[in-house]
Amino acid sequence: MDATTTGLLVLFVVSLVPLLPTEVTILAMGVAAAQGGTSLALVIAVATAGCLVSDQALYALGRFGGRAALDRLSRRKKIAAGIGWLDGRLQRHPRPVLVIARWLPSGGTVGALLAGSLRWPMAEFFTASAVGVTLWTSYVAFLGYAGGQIITEPGISMLLSLGVALVLGSVITYSVKRGAKAI
Numbered sequence: 001m002d003a004t005t006t007g008l009l010v011l012f013v014v015s016l017v018p019l020l021p022t023e024v025t026i027l028a029m030g031v032a033a034a035q036g037g038t039s040l041a042l043v044i045a046v047a048t049a050g051c052l053v054s055d056q057a058l059y060a061l062g063r064f065g066g067r068a069a070l071d072r073l074s075r076r077k078k079i080a081a082g083i084g085w086l087d088g089r090l091q092r093h094p095r096p097v098l099v100i101a102r103w104l105p106s107g108g109t110v111g112a113l114l115a116g117s118l119r120w121p122m123a124e125f126f127t128a129s130a131v132g133v134t135l136w137t138s139y140v141a142f143l144g145y146a147g148g149q150i151i152t153e154p155g156i157s158m159l160l161s162l163g164v165a166l167v168l169g170s171v172i173t174y175s176v177k178r179g180a181k182a183i
Helices: 005-016 024-036 038-066 067-073 077-092 094-101 107-117 122-150 154-182
Strands: none
Touching: 005 024, 005 038, 024 038, 024 122, 024 154, 038 122, 077 094, 094 107, 094 122, 107 122, 122 154
């Protein structure tokens, strides 16, 4: 098995498991794509597939495990804050909120569990999840790709991409929290 295949396999597995560093893995594969290691479209497709399968499993867990799974997760302060933000908004604007939640820390995990526990129709959840996951994985992969295009040293381009992702993620999180306080 060559390095590209191994990298894509690792990306898929990391994308499947909630709370693993999916963003960092997608960034790294985006850098690899910029430097000719693999196709950017393939990186996005593999990450999207893994995250989509993960979302469906989390939805099922939320649907059949109810709030018990969320209660266990809410012991962590950041996840509890995400649950609080998402819970009320999913009732009013479910599809856009689920798409936006993907950019929040643990937002995809919490959103999928909440959607299942709220018993959203599966087709509606799948559509919102597919849109959110595709946009998010594309955004992260493009950040890695841009870093890999700007700086050819893989380690430095990865750090640059990660730094930009952290800044953008912080701005998005701050904006969402600020908007939530205004409501």
